[in-house]
Amino acid sequence: MNERKRWFIFTTAISGLFSLTITAIILSMQSYLIIGGLIGSVSVLVWWYGVFEGDSRKLQIGILLASFLFAFSIVDRIITNTLISAFPIQLLAFNLFLFNVEMMSLVPAHHKLHREVTRSIDLAQRSWKIMQRKLSVLIILFSGCYVITISAIYLGGFIYTLFPIFGDTSIYLTVVFVSLALFVTLREESTTDRYKKYR
Amino acid sequence: MSFTKKGLGYLSLAYCIIAIAVVFRQFYLAAYVIPISLLFLLSNSLASVEVSGLEIERKLTPMRSFGGEDIDIIIRCTNRTDRDFSDIQIRDHVPLPLIVEDGLNSIPLSLQSGGTMQWTYRITAPKRGHYTVGPVSIQYTDMLGFFRNQVKRMKEDTFTVLPAMEKIGTLDLRARRVGVWSGQVPSRRVGAGTDFYALRLYNASDELRRINWKASARIGHLVVNEFESEHVTDVLLIVDSTDEGGSSIYDFDLTEFQLTLAASLCSQLLMQGNRVGLAIYGAVRAWVDPAFGKRQLLKILDNLAMTKTGRATVPMSYGVESVVVSLMPSKSLIMFISPLLNDETASVISSLAEKGYLIMCLTPAPRLVKGADSKTLSIRILSAQRRANVIRFESIASLIEVAPDISLKTQLRGNTRIE
Numbered sequence: 076m077n078e079r080k081r082w083f084i085f086t087t088a089i090s091g092l093f094s095l096t097i098t099a100i101i102l103s104m105q106s107y108l109i110i111g112g113l114i115g116s117v118s119v120l121v122w123w124y125g126v127f128e129g130d131s132r133k134l135q136i137g138i139l140l141a142s143f144l145f146a147f148s149i150v151d152r153i154i155t156n157t158l159i160s161a162f163p164i165q166l167l168a169f170n171l172f173l174f175n176v177e178m179m180s181l182v183p184a185h186h187k188l189h190r191e192v193t194r195s196i197d198l199a200q201r202s203w204k205i206m207q208r209k210l211s212v213l214i215i216l217f218s219g220c221y222v223i224t225i226s227a228i229y230l231g232g233f234i235y236t237l238f239p240i241f242g243d244t245s246i247y248l249t250v251v252f253v254s255l256a257l258f259v260t261l262r263e264e265s266t267t268d269r270y271k272k273y274r
Numbered sequence: 275m276s277f278t279k280k281g282l283g284y285l286s287l288a289y290c291i292i293a294i295a296v297v298f299r300q301f302y303l304a305a306y307v308i309p310i311s312l313l314f315l316l317s318n319s320l321a322s323v324e325v326s327g328l329e330i331e332r333k334l335t336p337m338r339s340f341g342g343e344d345i346d347i348i349i350r351c352t353n354r355t356d357r358d359f360s361d362i363q364i365r366d367h368v369p370l371p372l373i374v375e376d377g378l379n380s381i382p383l384s385l386q387s388g389g390t391m392q393w394t395y396r397i398t399a400p401k402r403g404h405y406t407v408g409p410v411s412i413q414y415t416d417m418l419g420f421f422r423n424q425v426k427r428m429k430e431d432t433f434t435v436l437p438a439m440e441k442i443g444t445l446d447l448r449a450r451r452v453g454v455w456s457g458q459v460p461s462r463r464v465g466a467g468t469d470f471y472a473l474r475l476y477n478a479s480d481e482l483r484r485i486n487w488k489a490s491a492r493i494g495h496l497v498v499n500e501f502e503s504e505h506v507t508d509v510l511l512i513v514d515s516t517d518e519g520g521s522s523i524y525d526f527d528l529t530e531f532q533l534t535l536a537a538s539l540c541s542q543l544l545m546q547g548n549r550v551g552l553a554i555y556g557a558v559r560a561w562v563d564p565a566f567g568k569r570q571l572l573k574i575l576d577n578l579a580m581t582k583t584g585r586a587t588v589p590m591s592y593g594v595e596s597v598v599v600s601l602m603p604s605k606s607l608i609m610f611i612s613p614l615l616n617d618e619t620a621s622v623i624s625s626l627a628e629k630g631y632l633i634m635c636l637t638p639a640p641r642l643v644k645g646a647d648s649k650t651l652s653i654r655i656l657s658a659q660r661r662a663n664v665i666r667f668e669s670i671a672s673l674i675e676v677a678p679d680i681s682l683k684t685q686l687r688g689n690t691r692i693e
Contacts, residue, residue, distance in 0.1 A: 158300050170309055185382065201383075212417065220312045227305070228305050
């Protein structure tokens with residue numbers, strides 16, 4: 076399979092995944108489905124165009140429209156107080172949305188190598204290897220995130236039945252996760268600074 | 275190491291979600307922060323890049339380009355560490371006004387331990403000059419690009435874009451002073467050459483083929499032809515690149531045209547075996563001692579490439595005359611390339627002519643403009659001033675007006691013979 080064909084299949088798959096994200100967001104909405112469908116269609120079209128052109132501006136517009144749609148679906152659920160019932164699909168939509176954000180930075184960076192620079196096949200093949208590796212890591216990461224979050228929520232519910240004192244388990248878990256992530260980040264940064272100082 | 279826009283965006287999103295969850299008391303909403311915090315956690319802990327063992331080499335071909343010739347830049351990266359590099363961004367800095375014509379100066383790179391990667395890109399420079407490319411910056415982020423770090427490697431490499439040259443054909447020069455080596459300039463002395471010089475009586479040692487039989491029959495004695503020997507001569511080119519504001523009368527780039535003219539003349543004069551020197555007078559003052567050969571041509575072109583138009587810091591009488599007198603013996607040929615826009619040039623040329631130098635002045639010709647609006651009138655007044663200078667020069671120097679839209683070969687043919 077030549078590089079262009081492979082790239083075409085890849086971009087088609089990415090675009091399909093974005094369509095799936097928009098579908099998941101629309102499915103998680105309770106009302107205003109037609110408006111949601113319209114916005115979703117526009118964002119899918121802009122995204123498809125952006126992916127095939129390798130144009131990061133269009134991809135950003137597509138993501139912005141999708142984020143607006145997602146926020147709309149969340150607000151809709153908050154107003155109707157039905158957030159819990161749509162939680163798994165909304166969380167799936169959220170994970171897919173974040174995955175698409177990753178694609179938004181990945182596609183334009185490699186687009187030129189596959190579509191415009193035809194004289195260096197070696198470069199295109201290396202870029203393909205980088206993408207394969209990154210894609211597989213991202214798929215594992217986001218699937219893991221989804222599974223861990225769902226498990227955390229159900230574990231929270233289980234703990235709540237046993238110990239009602241931990242009623243707000245989810246927020247507790249969240250704060251712990253954010254603090255841990257920030258801790259690791261800051262530690263990494265301070266280690267680098269110290270290393271620079273002694274070098 | 276600093277947060278990228280993406281990292282800041284994710285962090286803001288996480289805190290927004292927490293705030294909304296707290297405000298609306300929808301604690302399930304806060305669960306959306308878990309994937310974000312997991313991403314931060316894993317992205318940061320999985321990535322650790324140390325690029326000190328990454329060797330980068332840059333090669334420029336050619337180091338000197340003539341006119342619009344492109345430069346190929348080859349970048350070679352070698353991973354000397356025992357670890358693999360993945361997804362680092364290598365970017366070779368290409369400053370303005372250089373243009374990347376073909377290929378990429380920035381690529382995402384992944385290298386296995388001991389692996390090598392080489393790629394080429396092509397740049398072009400819009401005009402002559404000295405340019406630098408580099409340094410190479412290696413940008414690496416954590417796995418998902420929440421944090422960024424950048425290190426710079428390699429020094430800049432410099433290359434020169436030399437002025438464009440035109441073929442101007444053989445220059446038919448006359449000189450009052452010639453060198454000892456044979457060349458193409460008639461010396462007004464008897465010797466080996468091609469032009470007839472005189473007749474003399476036949477000697478026993480003369481070759482028979484040099485006997486002029488018709489003249490011998492007329493005189494009644496054997497006479498032989500004598501020829502004028504041809505030698506090399508010393509030529510100094512003076513390029514006047516001062517800009518006193520009068521260059522507006524030209525509707526083309528005056529400096530570039532003058533430099534093309536100077537480069538073409540130097541190339542041809544050196545090719546004809548002459549000893550050629552150069553003096554540049556302008557914002558940058560430079561001179562090259564007279565010498566022969568290809569190396570001298572490169573030296574001259576290098577100096578022409580760095581010419582800058584602008585107001586000169588020292589008077590022309592000092593800046594040019596002192597250089598000329600120290601570089602060139604009297605009676606040498608001096609080619610003055612100047613737009614002849616100021617009176618000082620006239621006094622310098624007069625002074626050099628008085629010292630016995632043979633002066634040839636090549637001046638770019640402005641286009642005639644018609645009209646009576648203020649701008650056109652100012653151009654016409656400046657053109658009239660220049661014309662007055664040209665008339666003054668005609669009595670003391672041989673003057674050639676050259677235009678950019680006609681080939682130099684046509685314009686110089688037969689006009690360079692001065693006595």
